[in-house]
Amino acid sequence: MEALPLAVTTGWASGVNAYACVLILGLLGRFAGADDVPHSLTTAPVLIVAGVLFAVEFVADKIPYVDSAWDAISTVVRPAIGAVLAALMSGQASTLQQALIATTGGVVALLSHAVKSSLRLAINTSPEPVTNIAASSGEDVAVAGVMSLAAFHPEIALVIAGVLLILGLIGVYLAFRFIRRGYVRFKAWREKRSAPATGSSAV
Known part of the structure; x- marks a missing residue:
C-alpha cells in the first residue's frame, strides 16, 4: 500500500462511516491477506469494538433526524479516526511525513463528513424514511467497496474516492437550499425532543 493514496481513501471512508472503515481494514488484514494493513x-479487541460501534451507526444512520444527531456527534470522531488511520498507514515514514499524511487523512475525512452530514440534512426534508435507508445503505456499500479495493489496488481506490468526494461537494452546492431547510427542521426536532425534559426539570 502507498501511504498518500491510502490517506485520502481512508480519509474519505472515515468521513462517511469511520467504524466501518476500521472494521473492513481489520478484517481484510486478518483474513484476506492484506499484509500491509497495520x-x-x-x-480482536479492535475488531470487536469497531463491529459494535458499526452496528450502532448502521441503525442510527437510517433513521431520519437521528442520523443528523449522530452526524453532529461524529464531527470530531470521524476526522480524528481518519487522521489516525492515515498515520498508521504511513509505516516507516519520517516524523514530518507521518504528520503530513495524518493531516491529509484528517482533512479529507472532515470534508467527507461535511458532505455526508449536509446531504443528509437535505434528504431529511423528504417526508418518508425510504430515502434515508437507501442513502445510508448506498454509503455502506461504497465504503466497503472502496476500502476493499484500497487494500489491494490503492491507486484505483484513490481515483474512485476522489471522484465521490468531488461529486459530493457538487451535490452540497446544488442542494444548499434543501440543506438549509433540513437544518431548520432538525433544530425543531431536537428542540421538541428536549422540551419535556426541560419542562419536568422546571417543575
Missing part, C-alpha cells in the same frame, strides 16, 4: 487494526 497489525493493530487486526486485533
